[in-house]
Amino acid sequence: MVTRPDRLTSPRKSARRSLGGTRRRTQAERTEATRTQILKAAANLIRKRGYARFRTADVAEEAGMSRGAQLHHFPTKDSLVVATLEYVFEQAQIMSRRRAAAVNRPRDLIEAVIEDAREFFFSEHFMVAIDIVLSTSTDEAVRKQILEISRKARRPVETAWTEALTASGVPASLAADIVALTLSLVRGMALRTLWDNDPKWFDQLFSVWRRMIKIFLESQPAKARTR
Structure with missing residues (x-):
């Protein structure tokens, strides 16, 4: 009996199937994760420097993201x-x-x-x-x-x-x-x-x-x- 080619499982298809088992985060979840990352960075800077020396320009670097991403969530x-x-x-x-x-x-x-x-x-x-x-x-x-x-x-x-x-x-x-x-x-x-x-x-x-x-x-x- 000859096995039909379209029934063969290629390594590429197997890889796609294994990757497909991981649920992708929704946009809302990604947004919340980014906000939390920013807030944790800001909280850390406030704790270390106090309010008087707190600068929002330093938060993006502390959070490991762009200044634009930070301003998108917290413009002021x-x-x-x-x-x-x-x-x-x-x-x-x-x-x-x-x-x-x-x-x-x-x-x-x-x-x-x-x-x-x-x-x-x-x-x-x-x-x-x-x-x-x-x-x-x-x-x-x-x-x-x-x-x-x-x-x-x-x-x-x-x-x-x-x-x-x-x-x-x-x-x-x-x-x-x-x-x-x-x-x-x-x-x-x-x-x-x-x-x-x-x-x-x-x-x-x-x-x-x-x-x-x-x-x-x-x-x-x-x-x-x-x-």
């Missing part, structure tokens, strides 16, 4: 900075919620809340957000966007930590207050670094706060602690 400095902070704050929110779900004892949780808050509020990106909001030269619309981004990112974090404390046996009303006070304390200390940065003193203050919360929780009636 304001649009790039706002998008970068939104991206960074969203990533921080994801990490915070994961941390909240990973611990379950009240003492561990208080320490975890503090450490998580310190990572966010003591970050260069949060300081950039504060710089923009307080800057008299910044457009009012940009300031409002930054404030809304911060609120949108932090509210789910507060909820996650409150729920974690509640799940560990702390009454919901107390849990919400403890989280709010803890975050306010950390945020205040972060702002203090603008004129007085003393990490060792901050560690001592946070340690005192943890002990105060422990004593406070232990002083609550057993019924209140377990409900």
Whole structure:
């Protein structure tokens, strides 16, 4: 029996078939990947240099792409900075919620809340957000966007930590207050670094706060602690 030539599988056809198994990214996926690449580069530069020395002209080189590609997605400095902070704050929110779900004892949780808050509020990106909001030269619309981004990112974090404390046996009303006070304390200390940065003193203050919360929780009636 003679095999027909058109039934033979050539190496070229086999190669095409193997390549065909890899799904090509859609235009939307490619666009999102490019935007993320730019935002990561911008976030890295802001972290290393601060807002005052941040130059959008350097972002394209950091991202490994053309200046034109960057300007296509973010034509102005304001649009790039706002998008970068939104991206960074969203990533921080994801990490915070994961941390909240990973611990379950009240003492561990208080320490975890503090450490998580310190990572966010003591970050260069949060300081950039504060710089923009307080800057008299910044457009009012940009300031409002930054404030809304911060609120949108932090509210789910507060909820996650409150729920974690509640799940560990702390009454919901107390849990919400403890989280709010803890975050306010950390945020205040972060702002203090603008004129007085003393990490060792901050560690001592946070340690005192943890002990105060422990004593406070232990002083609550057993019924209140377990409900």
